[in-house]
Amino acid sequence: MARRRPERFLRWAMPLGLILVVLALWELGVRWNDTPHYILPGPILVAQTLVADWHTLYPSLLVTLRVTASALAVAVIGGVGLAVLFTLSRMVELSLFPFAVILQVTPIIAIAPLILIYVENTHLALLICAWIVAFFPILSNTTLGLNSADHNLVDLFRLYGASRWQMLRFLRLPAAMPYFLGGLRIAGGLALIGAIVAEFAAGTAGTGSGLAYRILEASYRLNIPRMFAALFLISVAGILIFLALTLLSHLLLRKWHESAARRDG
Amino acid sequence: MRAEDAGSRASGGTAELLLELRGVTKSFPNGTVALNGLDLAVGRHEFLCVLGPSGCGKSTALRLIAGLAGASDGQLAWPNGGSAGDIGFVFQEPTLMPWATVFDNVHLPLRLQGRGRRRAEDVVMQALALVGLADFAGAYPRELSGGMKMRVSIARALVTRPRLLLMDEPFAAVDEITRIRLNHDLLDLWRGQGWTVVFVTHSVYEAVFLAARVVVMSARPGRIVAELEIGEPYPRDDTFRLSESYLRYCGRASAALQQATETG
The missing domain is CATH 1.20.5 (Single alpha-helices involved in coiled-coils or other helix-helix interfaces)
Incomplete structure (x- = not known):
């Protein structure tokens, strides 16, 4: 001790x-x-700018966080839902999985402008972009987890005549939990990146109010300290998302999973 | 009272039949023939050990009996009624749900049958008491030793009060001392509960100590090649383990097993 x-x-x-x-x-x-501050501001100046510009930066932070959080929520619902569907039907998996891969491998920066053209509501367009990036790790990890249930336990459930729903509820979902949470941690960071990237695309088109838009705007005005302040907020948001999801994972797994349970002695 | 009853019925040969396999064959899609013409009759309240070399299809036979797999050919009959429904199964590994407490693990079979926590509590606690783990109801599997996990697994198998208990090398992975203790406890439980037990093992010593009858399976494709009645009355304890008759039985079983391995 x-x-x-x-x-x-x-x-x-x-x-x-x-x-x-x-x-x-x-x-x-x-x-x-x-060094002139329009080339590289010192950290103190950045901090001062952060305080001075708080009234514009803070609402932008909220906008970005809202997009990130809702994209992550939709990614969780969609990813887990689709993963469950995949395990229930092999045909569905075979038919839909290629689409998920296509969405995943196409760089979001390349599709974002298209989505912004087709979807009129900017907020919705941003959400779709962030969702596309965040959704895949949840889908693939949860699918893997749902299929990782101990074969003997599957046999045991069959022996006692478990229904499909019981098998899912009492066996496959709990077994998938650690995998899902691993995917969630990756997805949390990706949702933020997706939101920022989409805001950049939207910002170049002249609309937007998130942090990435503040960076673009500040760069047009050569307000480098404000760019750094906005960048700082994005990083902090990313770190907080990661810490929050790590904590969630720890709380859910600490009683039973090797990754989180503390070893005695 | 019940113990002698069970013992004599099992070894007497006139026992009422619980289960009969006739000419059961099992082949897999990849061409492997696991069982070829397996004949096996299991008497009610019998303690039967199935002894055989590794990979001889012992586990496959248990899975067929449990209804977890279908036979390619042959028949499986329950002459006096009964079905796969009242079977308890103990796997080689404890096979517990790591995310659930000991209580919830034992509760599982009842929960799947729609019996809620409150209505099942007494039965679950009784089952845990039988295996000596009543104080560990709230523990998680990772907090238990290998032998304790195996006990939880046994408690789960007996919580539905099955007529037939199928055990697939359940003590192969625990240390010798734990194994001997579990053997004793299993015999006590069997005598007390009036089950029929089919116990698969590759250990001659374990088979002779536990069983009223030992059947020996050949190497793959498996079938029964020898049968051995162990005439020693129950209850059996360590004096049996040290007796000459025990060694004689072991010698005979061992010879049969060796022959089965070679001729298969």
Whole structure:
């Protein structure tokens, strides 16, 4: 116990310390070289801009987060739903899986402009873009998980005359949980990327209000500090999404799954 | 009272038939013939051990009896009624759901039959008490030792009060001491519960200790090539394990197994 505490402290202190050192070097470098702030602003100026521009950046952050969250939610519903359908019917899987792969391998930046043309509602168009990127890892991981149930347990369920629904509810879905959560963590980051990419595409077309749009707008005005401030918010949002999903995964799996359960002794 | 009853009926040869396999053949789509003309009669309340070399189709035979697979040829009959419905199955691995507590794992068969948690609680706790795990109802499988997991698996098999218990090398993966203890407990349970047990194993010593009758299967394609009555009365304990007659039975079973392995 006595040995574990400093280790735990170091786990946080080391990366935090390193980040502070890098930030300090950045600030010093900018000051020593007298780098103009329209080329590279120092972290202090970025922080000041973040505070000063909070009234425009914060609503944009909310817009981006809303798109990300709704895309992720739709991806979860669609991905899990389709995965369940795949396990129930091999024909459905064979027919639909190629479409999922096509959607996945086509770069979102290339389809986003088309989607923005065809879908009039910008918010909906952004959501579709983010959904396309986020949905595949959930689908493929959940499908894998649903098919990973222990064969002997499948036999046991059959022996006791379990219905398809019972097999799904009591066996396949719980067995798929760790896989699903792994996919969800990937999808969370991807949904944000999808939302940002789509906002860029929409921003170039002159509409939008999310963080990516703020970056575009600031770049037209050579307001580099604001670009950095918006970038910082995007990163923080990405990290928070990842941490939240990691926590969710831990809470759901800690009692039974090897990845989350703590080893004694 | 019931114990002697069960023992004498099983070894007496005049036992009422529970299950009969006649000329059962099982081949797989890839051409493998797992069973070829398997004849086997199982008496009510009998403790039967099926002994055979690895890969001789012992597990396939159990799966056929359980109704988990269909025979390619031959017949499987329940002369006095009964069906795959009242069967308990214990696999080689504990085969527990890792996300469910011990209680929920044992509750599973009843839950699948539509008996809710509250209505099943007494029965589940009784089953757990029988295998000595009443205090672990709330534990998760990963917190248990190999032997304890196996006990949970047995409790789950007996929670529906099956007439027939099928066991597929259930103790092959636990250590020797645990295995001996589980053997003793299994015999106690069998005598107390009035089951019929078909126990598959590749261990001669285990088969002789447990069974009233040992049948030996040949290497693939499997069929019964030898049969051995173990005349020792129940209850059996460690004195039987150390007796000369035990060694004699083991010698005979071992010779039969060796012959079966070679001739198959």
